[in-house]
Amino acid sequence: MIDPVTLAVIQAGLQQVCDEMDLSFSRAAFSPVIAEADDRSDGIYSAEDGSLIAQGSKGLPVFVGVMQFSTRSILQRIKSGVTPAPEQGDIYMVNDPYLGGTHLMDVRFAMPVWRDGRIFCWLSNTGHWPDTGGMVPGGFSASAISAEQEGLRIPPVKLFKKGVLDTEIWQIICSNIRVSDQRIGDVQAQASALMVGADRLAVLLDRYGDATVSAAIEEMRTRAAQQMRAMIDLIPDGDYSATAIVDSDGVVDAPLNITVTVSKSGQGLLFDFSKSSPPCMGPMNSVRATTLSSVYLAMRHIFPDVPISAGAFEPLQVVGLEGTFLDAQYPRPVSGCAAEVSQRIAEAVFAALVQAIPDRVxxxxxxxxxxxxxxxxxxxxxxxxxxxxxxxxxxxxxxxxxxxxxxxxxxxxxxxxxxxxxxxxxxxxxxxxxxxxxxxxxxxxxxxxxxxxxxxxxxxxxxxxxxxxxxxxxxxxxxxxxxxxxxxxxxxxxxxxxxxxxxxxxxxxxxxxxxxxxxxxxxxxxxxxxxxxxxxxxxxxxxxxxxxxxxxxxxxxxxx
Incomplete structure (x- = not known):
């Protein structure tokens, strides 16, 4: 059993690692959308299943869940042999929305942290690139009807091998995006942020020991779940329903409904989206990872005192996504999912729960x-x-x-x-x-x-x-x-x-x-x-x- 003081210090230390990654990323990035608008996020993830350990306080909340699913996808592909296993200094790159992502412009990097020949955890970050190809500059096609029209889709690949940029992969990327000569600044900033995180994390691990930090991480997850359940106890038992309306999908000029019923029973919440609109033709479909993350961020807005950890999501169950536009499958276009549909999902959750706890929503x-x-x-x-x-x-x-x-x-x-x-x-x-x-x-x-x-x-x-x-x-x-x-x-x-x-x-x-x-x-x-x-x-x-x-x-x- 780890003592409370040590637990608090380690928890703050892990948070500081993520905050420094965020700061390094923004300061070094070339694009105003990252350097000035801070459209990015950094976090620490489990080596076993990719679960969220800590995320920077200045990172985008929608990436709270998404990078967890993205890291998990990389681990699964490595285990199955589809993606090559990591070596010291490797950094993976991926922007595939259907592998735990958002839209193509949100490019994710992931790097294992090695300790004594084994992977202790993964560091990951996401940065919004101004362009990844596709029909229109910037990637936000309003009338795309397939993923290929939205830009270059990249599965998990090693962009850096043993610390060295793979120039062949980079040339393929540059040949498929606009203003490619300006992207190297963002790439180096994104990779450097992970390296800063690895250095800061090593200091923390050397000070307290790998075993103590691992015990603290497990305790953080357990306590986050307990705290979320305690907050859920404030909600009266019952069913609460609401609908948020998306203007259109950009192709068919008709509204899309996000309908949710939030059911409270005991110390858990069930979010049922089964009455939402079916998959749409245009780019307002949402991939599952973004939909789940949108529910998580809505609950973070309502209960901000619950620490950011995978444990905070354990009492939240999301169902009824199959057959709706909130569970996009390839090749459905998804450029609007993270920036637009995610917010309307959160809006539907707010509208449902304000009926139950109006003092908090x-x-x-x-x-x-x-x-x-x-x-x-x-x-x-x-x-x-x-x-x-x-x-x-x-x-x-x-x-x-x-x-x-x-x-x-x-x-x-x-x-x-x-x-x-x-x-x-x-x-x-x-x-x-x-x-x-x-x-x-x-x-x-x-x-x-x-x-x-x-x-x-x-x-x-x-x-x-x-x-x-x-x-x-x-x-x-x-x-x-x-x-x-x-x-x-x-x-x-x-x-x-x-x-x-x-x-x-x-x-x-x-x-x-x-x-x-x-x-x-x-x-x-x-x-x-x-x-x-x-x-x-x-x-x-x-x-x-x-x-x-x-x-x-x-x-x-x-x-x-």
Whole structure:
């Protein structure tokens, strides 16, 4: 039995290892989406089954479960002989969504940590690459109907063999992606982060001994399961159902339903998605690993004090995925699964459990990452480029306070890259960058506000693509609160304004210098009956310009 003080120190030490990997990755990366937006994550995983041991506190929550499944897939393929066994200094690379992944742009590296000739654990990280080939720059094809159209799909391969980059594999990758000459900076940063983690972990192991650290890891897993069960005890027994609506799949202009029934009995939760929509033609299918991880991250939002460990997931059972668009099988396209569908899965879980524990669950947040890809050639620099813009939105109101405005997405801590960095690296000018006024849903606690930005292309031709959501319906209000405002996309080309037929999804739109793109992201849902909001707070919102007097009068008209 390990003593509590040693356990706490080792747990903090493992967390610090992951945090240093995160920091090293972002500081060394070339792409703004990693270096500035922090669209990445690092973690430590079991050598036996790939189970999560620890993850960086600044990593994307959606990768909590995904890298666990990805590492497990690598181990299974090694055991079966499909993938070569590891040697000292090897680093595997994989982005196959169907092998415990998300979408093709999320590229995962995995490296074993050796101790006395055996593998003690695995280190793994994920970084969002700006491009992995496919139909459109950036990989977010809104109308792909097969995985091959979305980009280069890579099974687990040794990109680094005994510490040396395999130039043949790298040349194959470079021959299939855009702006390939810029990717080596991200690759070296991703590999270096794992090496930093191995060095820091070795210090911890040398200090406490492999056996003591292994005992601590086992105890951490046991206690995480106990703590999650204790939190589940707060939920009254019963069944709680809700539905979140995805605008469309990008190909068929019809909504997709994510319907979940959460059943509480004893110290476990059962999540049944069997009434959700069937597999779709377009890229809004979700692979199983992403679906499971989305449930896990939703519970992390609700019970944030439970430590991150595989044990925290043990009391959570997910069923009913077969035959739905939440269990994508090859070759179903999946580019929207991690950035969009995952958030709507979490939204459905929130909407179900707010009925049971309203003091712990908010109204729905914006529910979209606002994926905007722009690719072209800059005549001033003489180089091709792929720009990837993500954006925040409003958080839902909750029992204690109004929702946060322009917060990061539900699935992570990724933030929009600074405007100054984007204008420096790409031939664009931000004409507008402000709150999406009036977008927060009315309630006793109103929703936060989305983002309103407008980008002008300055030089050369470019092609724009969008994979977003909540253009058809706004984020759900809770307990009588109103829904937040919808996402809006407008492309201004000379004297015309183009609104995508699918509202939040379009691809390959030709832009000329002077053309502009305006995006207004959703506001969060309101929480509680609007009639209970303090009139002084409504007046303050009007004074600050969050709502016009007319908007406020309409939304809180029962206050009159």
């Amino acid at each position: 908010p109204a729905a947040p914006a529910g979209t990452s606002g994926n905007f890809g722009l690719g072209g050639f800059d005549p001033a620099s003489g180089q091709s480029y792929v720009m990837y813009q993500i954006s925040g939105g409003g958080y839902g109101g909750n029992a204690d306070h109004d929702g946060l405005s322009n917060g990061c997405s539900t699935i992570g801590i990724s933030k929009a890259p600074p405007v100054e960095i984007m204008e420096q690296k790409f031939p664009v000018l931000y004409r507008r960058y402000a709150l999406h006024e009036g977008s927060g849903g009315a309630g006793q606690q109103r929703g936060g506000f989305g983002l309103d930005y407008e980008i002008e292309l300055l030089r050369g031709e470019a092609r724009a693509s969008f994979v977003m959501d909540h253009g058809r319906t706004g984020p759900l209000g809770a307990l009588g609160g109103q829904d937040g405002a919808v996402n809006r996309v407008e492309v201004m080309q000379r004297d015309t304004v183009f609104v995508p037929p699918h509202l939040s999804k379009a691809q390959d739109i030709l832009l000329q210098p002077g053309d502009r793109v305006r995006v207004r992201t959703p506001g969060g849902g309101g929480f509680g009956d609007p009639a209970w909001r303090d009139p002084a707070r409504i007046a303050e919102d009007i004074r600050l310009g969050y709502y016009t007097a007319e908007q406020a009068g309409e939304r809180w008209k029962r206050q009159d």
